[in-house]
Amino acid sequence: MQLHIQKDATAVSHDLAEWITQAIETTLQTNERFTWVVTGGNSPKLLYELLSAAPYKDRVDWKKMHIFWGDERAVPFSDSRNNARMTFEQLLNRVPVIKEQVHVMKTDIAPDASAANYEQILHQYFPEEGATFDLVLNGMGDDGHTLSLFPHTAVIHETKAWVTSFYLAPQEMYRITLTAPIVNRAHKVAFLTFGSNKAHALQEVLKGARNVDQYPSQIIQPASGELHWFVDEAAAAGLQ
Numbered sequence: 001m002q003l004h005i006q007k008d009a010t011a012v013s014h015d016l017a018e019w020i021t022q023a024i025e026t027t028l029q030t031n032e033r034f035t036w037v038v039t040g041g042n043s044p045k046l047l048y049e050l051l052s053a054a055p056y057k058d059r060v061d062w063k064k065m066h067i068f069w070g071d072e073r074a075v076p077f078s079d080s081r082n083n084a085r086m087t088f089e090q091l092l093n094r095v096p097v098i099k100e101q102v103h104v105m106k107t108d109i110a111p112d113a114s115a116a117n118y119e120q121i122l123h124q125y126f127p128e129e130g131a132t133f134d135l136v137l138n139g140m141g142d143d144g145h146t147l148s149l150f151p152h153t154a155v156i157h158e159t160k161a162w163v164t165s166f167y168l169a170p171q172e173m174y175r176i177t178l179t180a181p182i183v184n185r186a187h188k189v190a191f192l193t194f195g196s197n198k199a200h201a202l203q204e205v206l207k208g209a210r211n212v213d214q215y216p217s218q219i220i221q222p223a224s225g226e227l228h229w230f231v232d233e234a235a236a237a238g239l240q
């Protein structure tokens with residue numbers, strides 16, 4: 001695991017924008033496409049804005065980019081809580097990405113049908129044993145959740161399905177999410193986390209005893225890929 005600590009959220013976002021751009025440039029020197037799982041929430045907003053403008057925008061060959069989501073709130077695209085909507089607003093509407101290569105988790109059909117549809121898309125993309133995403137970008141909530149793997153939910157322990165849906169009672173909302181079996185196959189996984197409210201969970205995830213039910217981010221451990229955490233000093237306060 002590689003830990004990248006920067007002064008504040010702005011510095012972290014710049015650091016990660018450069019790192020992602022370099023990862024894309026390097027991969028596209030030898031590969032025809034770059035498959036990227038983006039994350040929702042508030043944390044990536046500045047990162048996406050940075051990537052949507054010079055110099056990063058012009059360094060990325062957007063026509064070779066294939067975009068996926070790690071999780072979705074089953075609310076309409078018009079709802080401000082919709083993860084895909086935020087990503088379009090902050091990034092995808094501003095770059096020359098190819099529409100057919102952008103794969104939202106549908107929220108205009110039943111959540112279980114949406115998960116099945118996404119699973120099918122992923123198996124079409126990655127038919128070969130072991131093939132998977134070039135990069136999965138994750139956030140982490142102050143409760144230690146990542147993707148829609150919330151504390152004490154059964155989905156944390158999913159071993160077969162790559163995508164699943166479930167009702168998240170405290171939020172009175174269905175969630176659709178990638179699971180550990182597919183995310184842990186990625187070539188690179190990067191977490192983006194900042195702020196003092198994340199310090200406790202970050203300390204437990206990285207330094208605490210294994211307790212994936214309480215801190216689901218612990219379950220994300222790429223089998224042979226790289227794991228990176230991009231954090232600010234406030235979030236990293238408990239790591240020294």
Ligand SMILES: O=C1O[C@H](COP(=O)(O)O)[C@@H](O)[C@H](O)[C@H]1O
Nearest residue numbers: 039040041042043139140141147
């Ligand atoms: O619910 C979610 O939360 C996490 C973390 O969000 P943040 O606002 O604390 O950055 C996010 O990664 C996930 O995509 C989202 O659905």
